[in-house]
Amino acid sequence: xxxxxxxxxxxxxxxxxxxxxxxxxxxxxxxxxxxxxxxxxxxxxxxxxxxxxxxxxxxxxxxxxxxxxxxxxxxxxxxxxxxxxxxxxxxxxxxxxxxxxxxxxxxxxxxxxxxxxxxxxxxxxxxxxxxxxxxxxxxxxxxxxxxxxxxxxxxxxxxxxxxxxx
Amino acid sequence: xxxxxxxxxxxxxxxxxxxxxxxxxxxxxxxxxxxxxxxxxxxxxxxxxxxxxxxxxxxxxxxxxxxxxxxxxxxxxxxxxxxxxxxxxxxxxxxxxxxxxxxxxxxxxxxxxxxxxxxxxxxxxxxxxxxxxxxxxxxxxxxxxxxxxxxxxxxxxxxxxxxxxxxxxxxxxxxxxxxxxxxxxxxxxxxxxxxxxxxx
Numbered sequence: 001x002x003x004x005x006x007x008x009x010x011x012x013x014x015x016x017x018x019x020x021x022x023x024x025x026x027x028x029x030x031x032x033x034x035x036x037x038x039x040x041x042x043x044x045x046x047x048x049x050x051x052x053x054x055x056x057x058x059x060x061x062x063x064x065x066x067x068x069x070x071x072x073x074x075x076x077x078x079x080x081x082x083x084x085x086x087x088x089x090x091x092x093x094x095x096x097x098x099x100x101x102x103x104x105x106x107x108x109x110x111x112x113x114x115x116x117x118x119x120x121x122x123x124x125x126x127x128x129x130x131x132x133x134x135x136x137x138x139x140x141x142x143x144x145x146x147x148x149x150x151x152x153x154x155x156x157x158x159x160x161x162x163x164x165x166x
Numbered sequence: 167x168x169x170x171x172x173x174x175x176x177x178x179x180x181x182x183x184x185x186x187x188x189x190x191x192x193x194x195x196x197x198x199x200x201x202x203x204x205x206x207x208x209x210x211x212x213x214x215x216x217x218x219x220x221x222x223x224x225x226x227x228x229x230x231x232x233x234x235x236x237x238x239x240x241x242x243x244x245x246x247x248x249x250x251x252x253x254x255x256x257x258x259x260x261x262x263x264x265x266x267x268x269x270x271x272x273x274x275x276x277x278x279x280x281x282x283x284x285x286x287x288x289x290x291x292x293x294x295x296x297x298x299x300x301x302x303x304x305x306x307x308x309x310x311x312x313x314x315x316x317x318x319x320x321x322x323x324x325x326x327x328x329x330x331x332x333x334x335x336x337x338x339x340x341x342x343x344x345x346x347x348x349x350x351x352x353x354x355x356x357x358x359x360x361x362x363x364x365x366x
Contacts, residue, residue: 046272050261094195098259123195126255126262127273127328146272152329 041076041141041164048144051098052134056088062105062119063095066155069131070116073109073161075140081113082163091131093120098132124152133159141166169226176219179343180212183336190331203254204331210247211325211337213240214318215344218351238293245290248283275327282320289313304360311357318348 073085090104107117129149140163147159220237223230256263266276322341
């Protein structure tokens with residue numbers, strides 16, 4: 001599982017490195033496609049949407065808390081932090097299954113594009129300790145993420161969004 | 167290895183991983199259907215160790231004709247375990263199981279599980295159709311053996327990649343024993359004989 005995750009991370013960083021290389025090549029060459037400039041949008045992960053209940057309320061905390069989901073939201077291209085973006089979070093925790101309404105909650109990003117929401121401890125289900133996050137508000141392309149914890153004992157998990165204007 | 171040690175060893179190889187899984191702290195956060203689905207999977211893995219021992223007549227008191235008869239009944243129980251495993255997971259989280267069955271899951275282990283399931287179903291179907299279709303013994307044995315070998319290997323990969331209720335050590339031991347028992351039975355029974363004859 002750890003190997004899988006690091007591979008994904010390496011893959012993503014490799015992807016951005018390629019984008020960077022493409023940008024340099026684009027500047028030095030004659031062709032300069034607009035998409036090659038800067039930050040590429042985050043693609044939806046496989047299984048990211050599973051057990052999503054749209055429209056969970058914005059909450060101070062999901063359930064009793066004790067675990068932190070954190071992350072950032074930026075705009076594709078220039079990488080500008082996006083504030084006031086609604087991110088919905090859900091997971092199988094010590095207090096409920098993924099598709100239980102009490103397992104789902106949403107939060108808004110701060111001025112620097114960061115978000116953090118306290119929630120109950122995530123426990124391994126379907127073979128991996130993982131969480132789900134969604135951006136699904138319409139101004140940008142919808143993105144569903146499904147990050148995996150490197151250890152089931154972790155008490156934090158983070159996920160970063162780069163959103164493409166819709 | 168002395169043969170009369172085989173029964174206690176088999177009992178331990180199955181009872182320990184089952185006991186570890188049945189007392190996992192993760193069960194506290196799961197509902198009964200999910201718990202039953204998980205344990206059905208553990209039981210299915212345990213049956214994969216029993217089946218080659220029965221087919222080859224290794225177990226004291228169960229020589230080949232009697233062992234084979236039991237092999238058929240336990241094979242049917244294995245199918246039932248897999249149906250409960252997949253069905254229970256489906257009830258617990260339908261989208262995750264649909265992803266797995268369509269090979270679109272983010273988890274690498276689910277692919278191995280689904281391949282193992284289809285290989286097992288094919289092996290069982292072959293067993294059911296053997297007499298009605300009057301399969302040639304060499305072809306039947308090669309086909310059934312190839313399918314169950316695929317089932318055992320894919321199941322071991324499936325189980326080892328999962329972070330779940332089973333203990334890592336007892337799970338690894340059970341997987342290794344199932345692979346070893348299957349390999350020994352295939353070699354002893356010369357299940358590949360039909361291939362050798364064709365070579366000459």
